Amino acid sequence: MNKLKSLTLIQLKDFLGxxxxxxxxxxxxLGSLLQxxxxxxxxxxxxxxxxxxxxxxxxxxxxxxxxTSMYVNSVLLMFFxxxxxxxxVFFYSKDIYFLSSLPLREDTIVFAKLSTVYLYLLGLNxxxxxxxxxxxxxxxxxxxxxxxxxxxxxILAPLLPLLISALLVLVLNRFxxxxxxxxxxxxxxxxxxxxxxxxxxxxxxxxxxxxxxLQQSLRSKEGLLGFIGLRFPPSIWLxxxxxxxxxxxxxxxxxxxxxxxALQSLAKTFYRKALNTFSQTAGGSGQIYYHQxxxxxxxxxxxxxxxxxxxxxxxxxxxxxxxxxxxxMVMALSGQLSLELFNSPEVxxxxxxIFTGLLTAPALIGSxxxxxxxxxxxxxxxxxxxxxxxxxxxxxxxLTTVIFSLSGTVLMLLISLVALPVTFGTVILGSxxxxxxTLFFATVDLIINIYRPLLSWTNPTAAVKNNLNVTISLxxxxxxxxxxxxxxxxxxxxxxxxxxxxxxxSAVVFFIFYLVSRGxxxxxxxxxxxxxxx
Amino acid sequence: MLKxxxxxxxxxxxxxxxxxxxxxxxxxxxxxxxxxxGAGKTTTIRMITGILNPSAGEIxxxxxxxxxxxxxxxxxxxYVPDHPMIFNAIKGIDxxxxxxxxxxxxxxxxxxxxxxYTRDFEIYDDLTQSINSYSHGMKQKLLITGALLPEPRLFxxxxxxxxxxPRSAKTLKNIMREHCRQGGTVFFSSHILEVVENLCDRIGIxxxxxxxxxxxxxxxxxxxxSTLEDIFxxxxxxx
Numbered sequence: 001m002n003k004l005k006s007l008t009l010i011q012l013k014d015f016l017g018x019x020x021x022x023x024x025x026x027x028x029x030l031g032s033l034l035q036x037x038x039x040x041x042x043x044x045x046x047x048x049x050x051x052x053x054x055x056x057x058x059x060x061x062x063x064x065x066x067x068t069s070m071y072v073n074s075v076l077l078m079f080f081x082x083x084x085x086x087x088x089v090f091f092y093s094k095d096i097y098f099l100s101s102l103p104l105r106e107d108t109i110v111f112a113k114l115s116t117v118y119l120y121l122l123g124l125n126x127x128x129x130x131x132x133x134x135x136x137x138x139x140x141x142x143x144x145x146x147x148x149x150x151x152x153x154x155i156l157a158p159l160l161p162l163l164i165s166a167l168l169v170l171v172l173n174r175f176x177x178x179x180x181x182x183x184x185x186x187x188x189x190x191x192x193x194x195x196x197x198x199x200x201x202x203x204x205x206x207x208x209x210x211x212x213x214l215q216q217s218l219r220s221k222e223g224l225l226g227f228i229g230l231r232f233p234p235s236i237w238l239x240x241x242x243x244x245x246x247x248x249x250x251x252x253x254x255x256x257x258x259x260x261x262a263l264q265s266l267a268k269t270f271y272r273k274a275l276n277t278f279s280q281t282a283g284g285s286g287q288i289y290y291h292q293x294x295x296x297x298x299x300x301x302x303x304x305x306x307x308x309x310x311x312x313x314x315x316x317x318x319x320x321x322x323x324x325x326x327x328x329m330v331m332a333l334s335g336q337l338s339l340e341l342f343n344s345p346e347v348x349x350x351x352x353x354i355f356t357g358l359l360t361a362p363a364l365i366g367s368x369x370x371x372x373x374x375x376x377x378x379x380x381x382x383x384x385x386x387x388x389x390x391x392x393x394x395x396x397x398x399l400t401t402v403i404f405s406l407s408g409t410v411l412m413l414l415i416s417l418v419a420l421p422v423t424f425g426t427v428i429l430g431s432x433x434x435x436x437x438t439l440f441f442a443t444v445d446l447i448i449n450i451y452r453p454l455l456s457w458t459n460p461t462a463a464v465k466n467n468l469n470v471t472i473s474l475x476x477x478x479x480x481x482x483x484x485x486x487x488x489x490x491x492x493x494x495x496x497x498x499x500x501x502x503x504x505x506s507a508v509v510f511f512i513f514y515l516v517s518r519g520x521x522x523x524x525x526x527x528x529x530x531x532x533x534x
Numbered sequence: 535m536l537k538x539x540x541x542x543x544x545x546x547x548x549x550x551x552x553x554x555x556x557x558x559x560x561x562x563x564x565x566x567x568x569x570x571x572g573a574g575k576t577t578t579i580r581m582i583t584g585i586l587n588p589s590a591g592e593i594x595x596x597x598x599x600x601x602x603x604x605x606x607x608x609x610x611x612x613y614v615p616d617h618p619m620i621f622n623a624i625k626g627i628d629x630x631x632x633x634x635x636x637x638x639x640x641x642x643x644x645x646x647x648x649x650x651y652t653r654d655f656e657i658y659d660d661l662t663q664s665i666n667s668y669s670h671g672m673k674q675k676l677l678i679t680g681a682l683l684p685e686p687r688l689f690x691x692x693x694x695x696x697x698x699x700p701r702s703a704k705t706l707k708n709i710m711r712e713h714c715r716q717g718g719t720v721f722f723s724s725h726i727l728e729v730v731e732n733l734c735d736r737i738g739i740x741x742x743x744x745x746x747x748x749x750x751x752x753x754x755x756x757x758x759x760s761t762l763e764d765i766f767x768x769x770x771x772x773x
Binding site for chain 1: 580583584585586587604605606608609612613615617619620621622623624625627628631632633634635636637638640641644645648658661662
């Protein structure tokens with residue numbers, strides 16, 4: 001078998017195997033079903049938005065621009081997602097030494113490694129762009145050329161952002177030699193991605209709730225249409241290629257081939273630099289010290305450091321702290337939230353509820369405890385052989401989550417105090433509720449992790465992201481949310497009467513839940529925790 | 535110091551990794567645990583250290599049953615695994631202080647021991663570096679240093695000489711001897727029969743999960759002119 005093909009296949013198998021293992025589901029059919037469900041969940045908003053955009057463009061007489069606009073959205077996401085992914089497969093991948101010892105050309109290794117990134121982006125692009133092509137086809141009449149060229153376009157579409165991202169990473173290589181900077185770049189890249197996703201989500205929401213706004217955006221000279229046509233010509237080439245234009249097909253192929261050749265010519269440098277970067281070892285810094293600390297402090301420090309020292313874990317945890325803040329800021333900047341809104345007679349009565357929700361958001365979004373054991377991976381044996389009780393071991397993990405989550409709550413509290421006109425009583429009540437909810441979710445999530453420890457993972461992403469524990473943890477939140485909704489529907493006065501009393505009663509209910517979950521964790525589950533082995 | 539009775543580990547309700555293993559190790563002994571790859575050495579050690587729960591059997595360390603009194607039992611031993619898989623984003627000195635705190639080693643004592651052992655193993659100057667940058671051997675030395683800090687009554691090592699350079703291997707062997715002279719006990723597994731032959735007071739040979747012999751080298755060699763290697767090969771030969 002051709003070396004490139006063989007290496008690409010093994011990289012893809014490894015990638016898919018890791019993704020499947022990350023689910024930690026023994027039944028392979030169930031694993032596939034879960035993956036399909038996740039894809040469906042991601043595809044649904046893309047389909048909705050494609051329909052909406054198609055209708056708007058159809059009114060303007062240019063329905064094909066639905067494909068253009070979805071491709072632009074996709075390129076943005078693929079570009080921002082591609083950078084940290086490429087950094088990850090080259091600068092954090094442990095097989096890079098092994099591969100360098102094989103009789104392979106540098107460009108073979110580079111393109112085989114990029115194939116996993118391509119596959120990831122292809123999936124994302126298909127989710128975003130395929131619905132727009134299908135909707136266009138269904139509404140504009142079936143044409144074989146659109147089907148064929150549309151399929152070809154889907155396959156080709158991830159190449160451009162992938163190649164540009166790879167070249168950008170190459171340019172940033174000198175900067176990346178320092179491992180801390182590498183970590184920083186991974187964190188910044190991911191944060192930018194989150195901001196892009198939130199911004200797109202907010203724009204979509206606004207388009208859905210206010211279709212006139214979309215029409216205005218499309219008609220304006222500096223609007224979406226202008227941006228699409230003038231600032232990113234490949235999107236127009238791709239659209240016309242799908243519609244059967246030979247000239248645009250050549251142009252789209254041409255630009256991809258140009259970047260492909262550019263990367264191929266730089267592949268040797270790229271790979272060598274990656275190898276050198278990977279081999280860099282940081283010089284020692286600081287002093288040798290001898291301080292005595294308590295066991296509890298050291299265990300807590302250990303779990304905090306596991307999060308802070310691993311960029312993927314840190315980013316994942318940071319997101320729980322700042323996503324609510326980012327969301328709030330983007331909404332405020334886009335004009336959807338304002339002080340006038342909170343002072344309006346329609347919204348003002350609900351301020352205690354909004355305030356409490358904002359403070360509880362980090363606990364609701366974060367599932368840090370659901371991977372508290374998993375994050376340790378193969379180093380889990382360390383605390384097992386130490387003279388530390390299972391209870392203290394678990395307690396330090398819960399406390400770590402509580403510390404991170406409450407940091408997010410404090411951040412939200414500060415912002416909310418500036419933005420929301422709330423009373424002192426509401427502040428106290430909201431804070432108490434957030435604290436109790438944080439304790440409850442941190443405990444329940446750890447219970448999930450005890451049942452599903454998943455200690456064998458090959459990359460940190462598998463430990464905290466491609467992990468069914470997080471999905472289960474979020475499902476529990478959804479069930480609780482549903483329960484509250486049912487109570488709202490069934491109990492007269494709930495959420496319409498005295499809201500402060502409602503929050504107080506809910507806090508008491510959550511506190512009882514917390515006591516029960518804590519009781520389960522520190523009694524019957526101690527043995528189960530002790531039975532976890534590598 | 536270490537009593538094992540009827541220790542059994544069954545994986546997936548079928549594969550017996552360790553089968554009815556019983557042995558006793560006295561205070562002051564160096565005990566060598568040898569066997570072919572996959573014989574059950576690491577599984578046995580993991581059960582002794584509490585990493586793995588046995589399917590059956592009892593393990594008593596310094597009079598404490600590891601399953602009933604895990605904290606008391608764990609205070610009596612330290613462990614160095616075959617693969618130094620530790621949380622390695624911290625500095626070497628952070629790791630050593632962490633271990634010292636876990637075993638409540640005083641500041642003066644930890645300073646003296648850290649300086650002594652890390653200088654002996656020639657990693658003192660690397661202590662302020664992240665463990666990520668350590669080689670396999672350096673990590674092994676760091677783990678050994680950590681394991682020596684609390685002066686354990688029982689020192690358990692799984693293939694400790696694998697990543698060590700000759701000087702460090704010699705240092706470790708001296709430390710093991712000295713530890714036993716001072717009343718400590720050493721239990722270690724190894725593939726290097728020469729080391730086992732020269733260092734151990736008693737030897738246990740495990741094959742296919744069963745302890746097939748456990749005695750002093752002299753008794754094992756009784757009525758034989760063969761080397762330990764020959765005896766090992768003969769005893770562990772598959773039918």
